Amino acid sequence: MASLDSAIAHEKRSIDRKAIIQKFAALAGLVLLVIAFSLTSGAFLTMSNVVTIALQTSTIAFIGIGATVTIITAGIDLSLGSVLALAGVVAAMAAQMGVPVPLAFLIGVATGGVCGVFNGLVITRLKLPPFIATLGMMMIARGVALQITGARPVSGLPSSFGTLGNDSLWRVLTETANGFPKIVFPGIPYPVILMAVLAIIMAVVLRKTPFGRHLYSIGSNEEAARLSGVKITKVKIGAYVLSGLMAGVAGIVLMSRLVTGQPNEGVAYELDAIAAAVIGGTSLAGGVGTISGTIIGAFIIGILRNGLNMNGVSSFTQMIIIGLVIIGTVWIDQLRNRR
Numbered sequence: 001m002a003s004l005d006s007a008i009a010h011e012k013r014s015i016d017r018k019a020i021i022q023k024f025a026a027l028a029g030l031v032l033l034v035i036a037f038s039l040t041s042g043a044f045l046t047m048s049n050v051v052t053i054a055l056q057t058s059t060i061a062f063i064g065i066g067a068t069v070t071i072i073t074a075g076i077d078l079s080l081g082s083v084l085a086l087a088g089v090v091a092a093m094a095a096q097m098g099v100p101v102p103l104a105f106l107i108g109v110a111t112g113g114v115c116g117v118f119n120g121l122v123i124t125r126l127k128l129p130p131f132i133a134t135l136g137m138m139m140i141a142r143g144v145a146l147q148i149t150g151a152r153p154v155s156g157l158p159s160s161f162g163t164l165g166n167d168s169l170w171r172v173l174t175e176t177a178n179g180f181p182k183i184v185f186p187g188i189p190y191p192v193i194l195m196a197v198l199a200i201i202m203a204v205v206l207r208k209t210p211f212g213r214h215l216y217s218i219g220s221n222e223e224a225a226r227l228s229g230v231k232i233t234k235v236k237i238g239a240y241v242l243s244g245l246m247a248g249v250a251g252i253v254l255m256s257r258l259v260t261g262q263p264n265e266g267v268a269y270e271l272d273a274i275a276a277a278v279i280g281g282t283s284l285a286g287g288v289g290t291i292s293g294t295i296i297g298a299f300i301i302g303i304l305r306n307g308l309n310m311n312g313v314s315s316f317t318q319m320i321i322i323g324l325v326i327i328g329t330v331w332i333d334q335l336r337n338r339r
Contacts, residue, residue: 116244
């Protein structure tokens, strides 16, 4: 047992080194993107655009954190976008029926958690591959969201429903000579603050708790983790519950920004989430990944989209560019794993 623990510790140190190298590589890429786009567009580094980038990136970051947790276990969650939509419309419908908005948001997040429990049970009890299990949930969650709303937006929501998604901390307004309000400082959007808080919490969970260490050990070598006493089933279910909860958070934030419940939102968002995790250094082979790296990956995707938009690049070309970035990143990860 002592030799097994020593082997696991040695493997963990090796994994930590790989994660640090990949994280700094992603950070260097992020800096280069910022420099490149600031040179091609004078409006790129304005305060309003920086806030816009952070706000748009927050949704990718939320579900990216969930994707990171599952990928670390050598799994994957393809249902994130659909769970986002279901959680958001459930929260919107609850608010529409008169439930206090904070409670409606909690119901939405809990809906994401329930979907995560379903994913975890199907994977651990029915022994289905994560790809198939979460693909099934992707269809189920989207279908339920469309069914309960009649495929129509949930509207007529109270104004307070939009506070989380649209208000900011420390926003400074002044009045012009004509009596119209003028934004002096746009403030820090609440979704960005929530993103930072959840990222810190999840980083601590992964690095400082037994649950987090067990996630890495399962992804590195599931059989060795089982022999060392890790409760594989509980940890895996916990990983998918966390992923579902993060999708639920993304859902309520996105629907709050829209002030409507849109059952068609979140299509292909899981691809952005997985891309953010992989670009940030999370290995699809499992056992490697950090929350900070995923946040960097999310900002790389957000800045790429924003900068390309400012330079007049079509959305179709953007998809090609981001796809090539993902392929290149995974290829580099595979080369490193072979070594």
